[in-house]
Amino acid sequence: MYVYDLGRAVAARDRLFEALPEGFEVYYALKANPHPDVARALHEGPGHGCRAEISSSGELSAALTAGFAGAECLYTGPGKTAAELNKAMECGVRMFSVESLSDATHVGLAASRHGTVADCLLRINAPATAASTGIRMMGKASQFGIDSETLPETMRQLTTVPGTRIVGAHFYTMSNAADEAALIGEFESAIALASRLESKLGLPLEFLDIGGGFAAPYAAPGVRAEYPRLRSELERMLDRYLPRWRTGSLRLAVESGRHLVAESGCLLVRVVNIKAGRGRTFVILDAGINALGGLSGIGRLLPVAARLDGGEQSLVATLSGPLCTPGDTLGRDVNLPELQVGDIITIPNTGAYGVTASLLAFLGRETPYEVVLRGAEVVSVSRLDVQRSYRVMKPEVL
Template sequence: MRHIHRNSAGELMISDLPVALLAEQFGTPLYVYSGDGFAAYYHAFCDALAGLDTVVHYALKANSSLGILALLGREGAGADIVSGGELQRCLAAGITANKIVFSGVGKSDDEIRQALAAGIGQINAESEAELRHISAIASEMGITAPVALRVNVNVDPGSHAKISTGQRSTKFGIPVADGEAASLYRQIAADPAIRPAGLAVHIGSQLTNLAPFEAAYLELLELADSLRAEGLEVPVLDLGGGLGVDYHGDGQPDFAAYGALVTRIFSNRGYRLGFEPGRAIAADNGLLLTRTHYIKQGEDKRFIIVDGAMNDLIRPTLYEAFHRIEPVLRPSKASGLADIVGPVCETGDYLGEGRDMPEIQEGELLAVFSAGAYGAVMMSTYNTRPEAAEVIVYQGKAHLLRRRRTVEELLACEENPFA
């Protein structure tokens, strides 16, 4: 299943293409993806759930390149979106609206209208106020809106605080506690402008321990069963995303263990199950390639100063996230501590800190592993650095997904009233 690998000479490859060639052709910093890997991981996720009635909506927020959406859409994936912009991306990539779930706590009226007009498959609502808006807009349009209720099960996912969404203290979902979610679901069922689509839960991202999933899913199932016992329809249980990857090791998510857990809890319970995986499909199928500018000896460690920075990959800065970093051409022996840092003028601008790294030469190419998720989608132009370009390798060929903008293009949407 691994499409990003080292060949017998130790050189980093995507399928049969040396990534060093891609760096030469497209420049650095550069995101490179394995399209075959995206497809394979999507199918591995689906296969782990075989035997259940499932629908898989790839979470765009992890990596929303048009080419990747088109590829996954062709493989059968639906999409989980969180904005009108992401809806436009899906439609442009050929994923039809009926295969799209619209998540998020802060949908604007315009976005709700846009989604309903397109024929969205499901809106996951997260507050009573949002339900009021959806209902009013659907009535005005003379249609019924398919709405699932995202619930808050108050489960700590044991992940980084900034990507944990399952606890009561977060902005996400409607509490199951004190009957709040049940009462709102009854309200949905009684609203002629809304068609109840089911219940949704998403407790956080990068879960490597499955126990919090189990706690959340059992809570959701209990609520769904009790609503059904009242005679209400609960067609879908949307179990969200969140399956983590092994950033320190080989990067692969444990699809089989997750599938076994879901099967144990939900088989023969009569629910269609929805899923919103993002990271589990995308992370391991992308690298950020960056070239070394300089080596600088610090007080107690080297600084390997590279051309990739926090504006290209903000996860280390934002979440203290770990990504393996290795030379592209030779997995040589470590020779001492180093920070791998970018050119941005912030001490927080690093791709890796305190790493045992080999000797690295000026001009040498490094690969940042497992960078396919929450990498390129979070790029900025901080320090007036045009974003990294993105390339995908699919069936032996490299394709540009996004070219690097020029500084002139960045400046073109600014006005200077004082010129």
């Protein structure tokens, strides 16, 4: 069972707004946790509210259910299909991040079919910088972004695609950067490059999304990173490279997922078996990678060790799930208290990349419950429905 504390998510949102210069927009990346109650809490309430960053029709539906308007969504991703773009246009989405000339063309065709013009940000794949922390998202060959060195040849084509209006640039340099200096350095590189592209190549620059990278622990004890110098440093670099931001003529944005919601969630799992053999102890749980997959399919593995609360840590064991595969392991050499069958273990900081980042349909087990709290109030109890039978369709639907 996942438990989400909306107060923690809202506190993280408000703290991030405080760390940014006045006027910055924050886009919540629904990939981190698309639960409508969680997204709604980040969107609503007094003071600052988030917009939505989405990259599928499913995330668009979740955003709309949570109360975001289509006009508050930024649609990203390198493989937008005609059907997805049509749905987005129907729902009022008008802001897209485009990753290539062909991607921009697809957006323009969809917009033209709906008698409108789509505002597009060029996602730029900038050269690598010296940052050594976090997960690198730029500076190498990738399906993401337009290589910056090609822009002198392609800018004219990109800015004249029918059905589109280029309004700015989108960068996403790194993910999960706990080192504030590294993150600041990445942001400065992006802002400086945006300024050069505007002055030398004529990039229209009404909107600048400098991405994210704000860190938080995952499935292990800890607290989200703080960035006490970020506000003053962003003001300094914007004053240097894009001074008109002070007039309000340039929209500025960041995006964040895990930083906003990781601390808000925990996963409660039950011990169903304890097995010892050949010098190792295995604590077998009622949930594994089917409930806490950790995006392991793209190399984001769970920690191989984590301390969990619950008394004196006198047991070292492997935490295994219930699936019939040796890959169903949540942690190795984990320090634990002495446990018995039926005990409950709490895995902290699982409000991001939990349920929907997991192998939900593998081996057909029940999906975990998701319980949403606001203080002591239970806001909702839900369970994501995964179809267990195939719905037969007529061939012509293809």
